[in-house]
Amino acid sequence: MSLPQAQQETQSFVKQRWLGNSRRFASLLEGLLYLLPSILLFTVFLFYPLMKTLYLSFFYSDAQGVPLSFAGFDHFVQLFSSSSFMTSMKATLLFVLYTVPPGIILALALALLANEKLRGIGFFRTIFSSTMGMSVAASSVIWMFMYNPAIGIANRFLTWAGLSEIQWLLDPGWALISVSIATIWMNTGFTFMILLGGLQNIDSQLYESAKIAGVSRFYSLRKITLPMLSPTLFFVITVSMINAFQTFGQIDILTKGGPMETTNVIVYAIYKDAFINYNVGSASAQAVLLFFGILIVTLIQFKLGERKVHYQ
Amino acid sequence: MSWGQKLFTYALLLIAAAIMFFPIIYAFLISFMQGGEVLQGNLWPEEFTLANYINAFEKVPLLTYLFNSLIVSFLIMLGQVIFSSLAAFAFVFIPFKGRNVLFFIFISTMMIPWEATMVPNFQTVQMLGWLNSYTGLTVPFFAMAFGTFLLRQQFKTIPKELYEASQVAGISNFRFFRSVVMPVSKTSLVTLGMYCFLTAWNMYLWPLLVTNDEQVRTVQIGLKQMQSQEISTEWGVVMAGVVMVILPTLLLLFLGQKRLQEGLTKGALK
Known part of the structure; x- marks a missing residue:
């Protein structure tokens, strides 16, 4: 195998890997795009409020639910x-x-x-x-x-x-x-x-x-x-x-x-x-x-x- | 089965059906009675009168409530079916790193009791200015892990070759989703839609929290209001309200019981 040939192969290998990576990245983006509506809603109306509930349980709050002071347990x-x-x-x-x-x-x-x-x-x-x-x-x-x-x-x-x-x-x-x-x-x-x-x-x-x-x-x-x-x-x-x-x-x-x-x-x-x-x-x-x-x-x-x- | 066994089974079936269906029949009968008869505790109306229905529609804006429930249930059904199918499509056809972890997170949301999040959710909806609006009643429910799970099972039955062929033909993923996956899964989508509609129509706690305006109030809350206002005297009117509330979903169930059963069992067991 001559040197230029080897060089060429390495180049094409790198290129392929880069292509593979970018394709994988593209498919990750695309997948997330389909999941985005659900993920967004789960975040806003499920995960965030769950955390907030946990947080509020450690605070004294006013009637509107605004936390006022730390209550511990x-x-x-x-x-x-x-x-x-x-x-x-x-x-x-x-x-x-x-x-x-x-x-x-x-x-x-x-x-x-x-x-x-x-x-x-x-x-x-x-x-x-x-x-x-x-x-x-x-x-x-x-x-x-x-x-x-x-x-x-x-x-x-x-x-x-x-x-x-x-x-x-x-x-x-x-x-x-x-x-x-x-x-x-x-x-x-x-x-x-x-x-x-x-x-x-x-x-x-x-x-x-x-x-x-x-x-x-x-x-x-x-x-x-x-x-x-x-x-x-x-x-x-x-x-x-x-x-x-x-x-x-x-x-x-x-x-x-x-x-x-x-x-x-x-x-x-x-x-x-x-x-x-x-x-x-x-x-x-x-x-x-x-x-x-x-x-x-x-x-x-x-x-x-x-x-x-x-x-x- | 021998003759005697058959007869015995039929007898058991009839007794069970009579007991199970009694409360519903009872509500229907009461709704056709006159006030005096109800107070005597009669079972069968002397004369079937529609007076209670006329009363129910005149005293409370029942028609508005029914319309609101219809809109809200339809929107929730549409949102859940669309969001679930998009998510399920990604979980089946688009391979990416972390897909399984993400799916596990989706499934784990089924373990979170919605009631544990209702106080902050109320605050969020209030902050967004969504109280007393269709938006506030529907949008928080659009994402649905169970629906995603059910449709994922269905989409998995679509042959991979079909997807590969469409890739070779240069058809985009979204077109494949729209013109192959969705039409092929029509049965599952209809089943899921039915289930979503039923559940949304029957929702109680959330509409109770986010509506205090007649213009958007759903019929379930209207019923509670009717019952607490009219309770002592006009049971017939209240029962007419009950009948109007249960009629749509009972019809839906009678028409689709078999399909619903097959769809839900598939989701629950595989």
């Missing part, structure tokens, strides 16, 4: 020593407990029923998913009427069944349960839809083999359906828990956090502190706790999910 210390916040935490956790497991079991039962191949099954599937089209506001108004102590159907049913009447939304012992029942109904549509989709994705040959082997229906439910459905169940449990932590609308319409703060779940407490009591610092501290609460739930779910879930 004061807001957090105050929260954990306030009985009102403890009631709110208890209400939130109880609400998750009352709505998530029963809600998923109900939706699963409906999905199993609606997964049978029968004539007219499409009609039932539509009915069971119908609450997905119901807004929280509309559903809450309907349930408020049903819970009306004098004219609602709930107490009329109890009287008809020979039981004593209940002050559903006014009795501190019943209010959270009443809201939970309404919430389970509202969420069933979505949960049902996802679970039915999961059931329909299960390979029907598995059932054929089970049938040939002559196993009982209960056995195939336990040994085929549930394991194969586990990724879907896992998804539904995570989403339902996160949703339960974020409940607001039904509380605002049905109980306004009462009676005696028994239904004052965390998002409602944040709303009240920020927009009614103008205590932005305390509201932000609770928002930070909500964020970490949901983060922990998600992480635990994923850790458990890794081990327990059976992926196809």
Whole structure:
């Protein structure tokens, strides 16, 4: 190889690399251009406010939310020593407990029923998913009427069944349960839809083999359906828990956090502190706790999910 | 399935359907009743009257609210579908350094509860002068990680050869996006659009915070207002309002239930 030739090759190599680099750079720019609208909005309306919430939780602010002086962990210390916040935490956790497991079991039962191949099954599937089209506001108004102590159907049913009447939304012992029942109904549509989709994705040959082997229906439910459905169940449990932590609308319409703060779940407490009591610092501290609460739930779910879930 | 089993399943299905659908039917029935009947706690109206509907439209600007909700939901749907598909296109077809990290960041935004950011968001919207405007009601929701994720799954099914061929033919990325990727993914786009519309129509907390003016108030907030003002006496009117609010989304759901179910399951599981 002569010297000029080698020189030429080096030159062309450098040129190629430079071209490659610039092409890579161009494609980076182009990619970011497509992502720009989303990145911009996520920055302005998600990442920035999240940081700002964290920041505000360490400050005393005026009614407009302008930080005045550094508060350190004061807001957090105050929260954990306030009985009102403890009631709110208890209400939130109880609400998750009352709505998530029963809600998923109900939706699963409906999905199993609606997964049978029968004539007219499409009609039932539509009915069971119908609450997905119901807004929280509309559903809450309907349930408020049903819970009306004098004219609602709930107490009329109890009287008809020979039981004593209940002050559903006014009795501190019943209010959270009443809201939970309404919430389970509202969420069933979505949960049902996802679970039915999961059931329909299960390979029907598995059932054929089970049938040939002559196993009982209960056995195939336990040994085929549930394991194969586990990724879907896992998804539904995570989403339902996160949703339960974020409940607001039904509380605002049905109980306004009462009676005696028994239904004052965390998002409602944040709303009240920020927009009614103008205590932005305390509201932000609770928002930070909500964020970490949901983060922990998600992480635990994923850790458990890794081990327990059976992926196809 | 044997005859008996079939009968048993149908019986269970019917009972479950009756219970699940009861509150909706109940709302419809009440909305056609006269005031006195409602207070007696009747289940079936003696006579179906439209008086409550006329009342509802006369007492509250229900028509304005419905129109506002329609505009807001449509804008959010459009914004989410466009932004998500642009982002998903980049994640599938444009290779660049850091793409996977960026995608992970997108997905992680799904873990951030929107409520944890509402106070600063309110301040931002106030500062921008967007309170009581369609802009303030819609723009903060245009970016959507779930939609991006769903469409990414769909775009991945488009054969790479198609993209390579278009590159050889010298077609620009954006033209490929517009005239190949979008038309091919029509089904997924419609499903996502439906989901976005449903969610936007049913939004409650944010419209409650950023509107106090009848001119832009959405129908969900109008309903809350109706219920808190008329509560004791005019349940029939309130239920007429409820029916007007749920009718559009119920129809949408009845028409697209199957498609929605398939689309969401695909997004959730793969």
